[in-house]
Amino acid sequence: MASTIPSLFSLSGKTAIVTGGTRGIGQAMAIGLAEAGADIILVQRDESNTKTRDEIVNRIGRKAIIHVAELSDRAAVKEIIPSVVKQGWKPDILVNCAGIQRRHPSEKFPDEDWDDVINVNLTSVFTLSREFGAYLLSRDASEFPTGRRGSVINVASLLSFQGGFTVPAYAASKGGIAQLTKALSNEWMAKGINVNAIAPGYIDTDMNAALINDPNRYHSITSRIPAGRWGKPEDFKGVVIFLASDASAYVSGEIITVDGGWMGR
Known part of the structure; x- marks a missing residue:
């Protein structure tokens, strides 16, 4: 029995594609998947940042x-x-973690910023998921003796459930991620592809610099988090390994919040 549980979470022999893996949550997820045994393909806009790749190759x-x-x-x-x-x-x-943020009052929100956010945060996720799903379904069933072909893990947000302030494009994109996750799961789960999402709460990353640097907002948010602290990128290693591994074989269409208890309050 002792060897059965570790094997459920092992990713030995697996390969993961990760977007947004150069820093923050995506970097921690890529490293966590590698630590669980997976090889990693990092999708980046250029090769100027090799930190994640180098750590996976040299340390892990x-x-x-x-x-x-x-x-x-x-x-x-x-x-x-x-x-x-x-x-x-x-x-x-497939881990779809890449995302961008733009902040403006909604009545002043520029068209170009709306398009940029929707294209990166939602359209690219659908496009890459579609191509990945088609690839998995094109492979011979004999390659998958357990019936599980693979897994798609999207990164949603608390704004998949809430509206936020001055971030209408981001909220719309992350609401779309939640529904896209469910839609793909409905079609693909019976074909051996699990599709789930992770919804981070307030995490200490560059994307939240504007909130972290605003003392009033920072303390207001922190006081509402039952855990009493903002999250760290490392808090996402366990959940992404769970969703990528056989431990979650009967889990699909879910949006798992990693938020220090925020949504339960």
């Missing part, structure tokens, strides 16, 4: 490469799966 000892693609470019996103497959990779896991 897993394979890792950087695939360059601009997520706001639909054609580039569509080429990610064919390109890595042509190189001999067989991805089993």
Whole structure:
């Protein structure tokens, strides 16, 4: 029995594609997946930041490469799966973590910022998930003796449930991620592809710098979090490994909040 539980969470022999893996939550997720045994394909807009790849290769000892693609470019996103497959990779896991933020009062929100946020945070997630799902479904069923072909893990937000302030595009994109996760799960779970999402709460990352640097907002938010602190990127290692592994074989269409208890208050 002792060896059964670790094997449920093992990702040995698996390959994960991770967007947004250069820093913050995405970086912690990529490293966590590698620590659980997976090889990693990091989708980045350029190769200037090699920190995540280098840590995976040098410290953890897993394979890792950087695939360059601009997520706001639909054609580039569509080429990610064919390109890595042509190189001999067989991805089993897709983590859609990349995201951008724009803040303006809604009555002044610029068209270009709306388009940028929706394209990166929602459209690219659908496009890459569609291509990944099609790839998994094209493979012979004999390659998957347990019936599980792979898993898609999207990164949602508390704003999948709440509206926020001065971030209408971000809220719309993350509400869309929640519904996209459910829609894809409805079609793909019976075909062996689990689709879930992780909704981070208030996390100490660069994306939240505006809130962290506003003393009033920072203390107001912190006082409402039952855990009494903001989250850290490392808080996401366990949940992403769970959703990527056989431990979550009967879990799909879920949005798991990692928020220090915020949504329960």
